[in-house]
Amino acid sequence: MIIPHCDDLPSVCARVSRSIGFMTVTLFPIRLFIAAFMMLLAWPFAFIASVGRSETAVEPQCLWRKLVDVVLRTIMRVMWFAGGFHWISIKGRQAPPAEAPILTLGPHSSYFDAIPVTMTMASIVMKAESKDIPVWGTLIKYIRPVFVSRSDQDSRRKTVEEIKRRARSGGEWPQIMIFPEGTCTNRSCLITFKPGAFIPAVPVQPVVIRYPNKLDTITWTWQGPGAFKILWLTLCQLHNEFEIEYLPIYSPSEEEKKNPALFAHNVRRLMAKALQVPVTDYSFEDCQLATAQGQVRLPVDTCLLEFSKLLRSLGLKRVNWEKLLQDYGKRARSLQGQRLSLEDFGRFLELPVSLELRHMFALFDENEEHSMDVREFVIAFSVVCRPAKTLDTIRLAFQMFGAEQDGAITESELMCILRTALGLGELKVSRLFRAIDEEDSGKISFESFREFVDQHPDFGEQYLYSDSAGFGSSSPSHATNGFCADFSPCEQKKLD
Structure with missing residues (x-):
C-alpha cells in the first residue's frame, strides 16, 4: 500500500526509493528527535496537572490548569508540525460537551488518528496497561481516559457504566472521543460500529477524518507494514495532509435510545455519506477472523x-x-x-x-x-x-x-x-x-x-x-x- 508495484511503475518506484533514501539520512532523524523532545517537554506539565486529581470527579478548571492545557496543546501541535503535518484543515464546529458529550470518529486507520485527540484534549477509551508506559502514560492520564482492564472479567460492563456516567454529567466531564469501528481499516469503507458510544443514548457529534496524501504512508492495519515502518515513511514525506470535519450533532430518537445498534447504524450511514465511502456489515470480530495468524490462513x-x-x-x-x-x-x-x-x-x-x-x-x-x-x-x-x-x-x-x-x-x-x-x-x-x-x-x-x-x-x-x-x-x-x-x-x- 505504500510503494506501488515496481513491475508496473519502475521509474516511479526508482524515484520514490531515492527520495526515501535521501530523507532517511536527512529529514527523518531530525523529525524523530523533535517529536521525542516535544513529548519529553510535555511530560512535566502533564505530570503536574495530573497530581492530586480525583478519578471520580472533575475539579474546576482554574487559571493555572487552563494555562497548562494551552501549553500542552501548543507542544503537541509543534510535534505534529515537525512530523510534516504543517497545516490541518478543519471543517465544521466542535460542539461543547454539554451539547454533545461523545465524539464518534471514523474511519480509524492509524495511530496518527491521535491528532484530533491532542487538538481537543478529549478523553478516550483505552486499555489500562497504557498508563504504566513511561512518559506516554503520564500524557495519557492527563486527558482523563476511560481505562479498560483486560484482566477484569467485568471490565466491559464497568467501561460502559463509566461512559454513561460521564456522558450524562451535563458537560462537567471532558468529551469522550470514541472510534466506534474498534480497529484500523484502510479507509475504503466503514465497518460495523461497536455500540459502546451509543449505549448512553445521548447526542453524539460524528467526526470524519481524511488523509488526502498522494502517497499513503499513514494506514496501519494487521496485514500491512509495522508501526515503525509507517512512522519512518511518514516522517520521510515533506508534507502530510490531514483533514477533520465536524458533522452536525446527531440526537437519537426514542427508538434509537432503546436500540443502540440502530443508533450506531444511522450515525455510521451519515459518516459514510460525508466520506463518500460504502459501509459493510463486517465487524471487528470479522476482521480478526480474516487476518488471524493461524496454521492455515x-x-x-x-x-x-x-x-x-x-x-x-x-x-x-x-x-x-x-x-x-x-x-x-x-x-x-x-x-x-x-x-x-x-x-x-x-x-x-x-x-x-x-x-x-x-x-x-x-x-x-x-x-x-x-x-x-x-x-x-x-x-x-x-x-x-x-x-x-x-x-x-x-x-x-x-x-x-x-x-x-x-x-x-x-x-x-x-x-x-x-x-x-x-x-x-x-x-x-x-x-x-x-x-x-x-x-x-x-x-x-x-x-x-x-x-x-x-x-x-x-x-x-x-x-x-x-x-x-x-x-x-x-x-x-x-x-x-x-x-x-x-x-x-x-x-x-x-x-x-
Missing part, C-alpha cells in the same frame, strides 16, 4: 465471513461459545454423518426455522439436496470462534469424522474438513494427503497430520494454495479476504 473468497455474520444474526456468537462448541461436537459425532433437513438442523441448534436459519442451512446444502452434514457447521463454528487455533479445529474434526477403531480419516474426509475450515466450495488435497500418508494406507490419523504440520509449518503454501482456486495469484501472505476492498494495506494502494 483463510483464502480471498472464504465464505466464513458470511457464516460469521449469520452466526451473529442467529445469536450464536456469544461468550459461552466454548460450551456450545463442546456440545455441538459431541452431538455431531453421535450422528455419524447422518444428513439433516432444515427442520432437523433447527432442532440441533435449538432454534426455530427462520430466514437466517435458512440462509445458514443453504451454506452447507451445496448440491441443493435439502440436507446437510452438521459436522461441517461445527467445523466452521470452531474456526470463527478460535480463528488462530486451526489445529484445535482440525483435532475436533478428526474426532467427528474419524473411524471408531483408530480415529483415522480418508482423503475425501480430509478434503471436506479443510474445505469447510477454509470456507471454500472446492479444494484439492490429493498432494497433501499423499505426503502425509507415506505408507499408502488410504487413511491418516490426527497424530500423523499434526506431525506433518510440525515438520512443514508452511504446508498450505506448497500443498494447498498452489493447486486450488480461491487463493489469488499473488503471494499468499499478501492476499486480502474480499471485504472492504483492499482491506489490507500491503500492495494495492495507487498514487493519486
